[in-house]
Amino acid sequence: MSVPLLDVSDHQRRVAELIGPTGSERVSAAEAAGRVLAEPVVAAEPLPAFDNSAMDGYAVRAADVAGASDASPVVLPVAGDIPAGAPVGRLEPGTAVRIMTGAPLPAGADAVVEVEVTDGGTTTVAVRSERAAGSFVRPAGGDVATGSTVLEPGTVLGPAQVGVLAALGVDEVVVRRRPRVLVCSTGSELAEHPDPAAGQIRDSNGALLATAVEQAGGEAVSRLWVADDVPAFLAALDREIDGPTPPDLVITTGGVSMGAYEVVKEALGTRGVEFVKVAMQPGMPQGAGRYRDVAVVCLPGNPVSALTSFEVFARPALRAAYGHPRPRRPVVRATLGTELSSMPGKRQLRRGRLDPVHGTVEPWGPPGSGFLGWFAGADCLIDIASDVTAVGAGEVVDVWDLSTG
Numbered sequence: 162m163s164v165p166l167l168d169v170s171d172h173q174r175r176v177a178e179l180i181g182p183t184g185s186e187r188v189s190a191a192e193a194a195g196r197v198l199a200e201p202v203v204a205a206e207p208l209p210a211f212d213n214s215a216m217d218g219y220a221v222r223a224a225d226v227a228g229a230s231d232a233s234p235v236v237l238p239v240a241g242d243i244p245a246g247a248p249v250g251r252l253e254p255g256t257a258v259r260i261m262t263g264a265p266l267p268a269g270a271d272a273v274v275e276v277e278v279t280d281g282g283t284t285t286v287a288v289r290s291e292r293a294a295g296s297f298v299r300p301a302g303g304d305v306a307t308g309s310t311v312l313e314p315g316t317v318l319g320p321a322q323v324g325v326l327a328a329l330g331v332d333e334v335v336v337r338r339r340p341r342v343l344v345c346s347t348g349s350e351l352a353e354h355p356d357p358a359a360g361q362i363r364d365s366n367g368a369l370l371a372t373a374v375e376q377a378g379g380e381a382v383s384r385l386w387v388a389d390d391v392p393a394f395l396a397a398l399d400r401e402i403d404g405p406t407p408p409d410l411v412i413t414t415g416g417v418s419m420g421a422y423e424v425v426k427e428a429l430g431t432r433g434v435e436f437v438k439v440a441m442q443p444g445m446p447q448g449a450g451r452y453r454d455v456a457v458v459c460l461p462g463n464p465v466s467a468l469t470s471f472e473v474f475a476r477p478a479l480r481a482a483y484g485h486p487r488p489r490r491p492v493v494r495a496t497l498g499t500e501l502s503s504m505p506g507k508r509q510l511r512r513g514r515l516d517p518v519h520g521t522v523e524p525w526g527p528p529g530s531g532f533l534g535w536f537a538g539a540d541c542l543i544d545i546a547s548d549v550t551a552v553g554a555g556e557v558v559d560v561w562d563l564s565t566g
């Protein structure tokens with residue numbers, strides 16, 4: 162009965178190949194946070210839009226303050242004030258104007274003298290230090306030149322990127338479409354009612370996977386619950402596939418191991434999905450393939466196995482599908498606080514708590530795949546290679562940081 166176990170990386174590749182690249186769509190800049198640009202953003206205007214002051218002080222001609230020093234200050238009449246937001250004015254030779262940070266440099270001025278090296282005067286100003294032309298002037302286009310590509314395709318739109326869109330007055334961008342994912346929990350033990358009857362449980366996989374999909378940048382289009390009934394399961398899938406928002410990917414949980422009522426395996430095993438055993442703990446039984454040309458990934462039912470399998474197989478594939486430049490979780494090296502043992506021949510992904518400041522990690526909870534409560538207190542996965550059966554306290558391990566990108 163024993164079949165050789167598939168390597169984790171082989172199944173990762175298989176799942177990644179299933180989910181093709183998504184197309185693009187135009188969205189408002191306000192809704193673009195977290196999306197990946199499909200088309201470049203080219204600046205139609207410069208940033209800054211006009212020459213402006215980098216300091217509170219006085220706009221001058223550099224030539225007029227040449228030679229100024231503590232011992233021999235240059236005194237200039239102050240012709241007026243330019244607060245931020247004022248229109249562009251004019252500076253007459255041999256005068257100064259008070260100028261605030263961000264205010265437009267008056268025509269004729271070529272330098273700003275910061276207030277600290279003056280007497281701060283309002284009718285005349287004594288300047289105690291010379292300043293070269295260009296000092297404390299932020300030239301128009303000095304940040305972003307007109308016609309330049311300010312954001313490249315493949316850029317993830319975070320705060321700085323959304324901010325630059327606002328600064329340039331760009332209202333809409335073309336981004337990669339989020340993959341639509343149908344999450345389907347199977348099992349007759351799952352209660353429809355919030356108070357489960359004896360022997361029944363609540364569906365936690367639907368909730369955790371819909372959340373994981375959304376956090377991965379996908380769109381959880383619908384959550385289905387289906388009993389261990391092959392015709393009902395297939396009918397439910399068909400309804401979604403034929404519906405108004407057909408999924409790019411179906412993720413099922415449960416019904417993939419060796420029991421008598423393995424609905425997913427029975428329904429899809431002869432309809433395009435291959436079921437395998439992967440050399441991984443948790444998450445050994447897995448399925449992947451196409452049903453009616455829609456990508457399907459079948460995860461095991463134990464909640465810890467389902468979420469770990471999502472992390473290992475579905476998440477990187479989903480992120481790659483919409484062009485995320487970093488599909489995988491960052492892996493950090495950390496010193497293990499407490500010894501761990503691991504099953505020979507299986508790569509173990511054990512829940513842990515990472516202390517990034519001290520570079521240490523503690524295993525969190527037992528290794529079994531039913532301990533969702535423990536997983537809820539963890540923030541990382543400790544990755545132990547399949548040929549390692551014990552790791553001592555103080556040894557350095559690879560850790561998947563689930564709290565970041």
Ligand SMILES: Nc1nc2c(c(=O)[nH]1)N[C@H]1C(S)=C(S)[C@@H](COP(=O)(O)OP(=O)(O)OC[C@H]3O[C@@H](n4cnc5c(N)ncnc54)[C@H](O)[C@@H]3O)O[C@H]1N2
Nearest residue numbers: 346348364365366367415416417418419445461462463466
């Ligand atoms: N004889 C064998 N038995 C099992 C094997 C095996 O190789 N031989 N593999 C074990 C491993 S490993 C796993 S993982 C599980 C996978 O089982 P299934 O994917 O078929 O899942 P189920 O049997 O339907 O459920 C397993 C477990 O998870 C609970 N569950 C399922 N769905 C949900 C849900 N949506 N929310 C909360 N909990 C859920 C379910 O009640 C079971 O307790 O098989 C082992 N058995």
Ligand code: MOO
Nearest residue numbers: 443444445466530
């Ligand atoms: O492979 Mo299972 O996912 O250990 O519990």
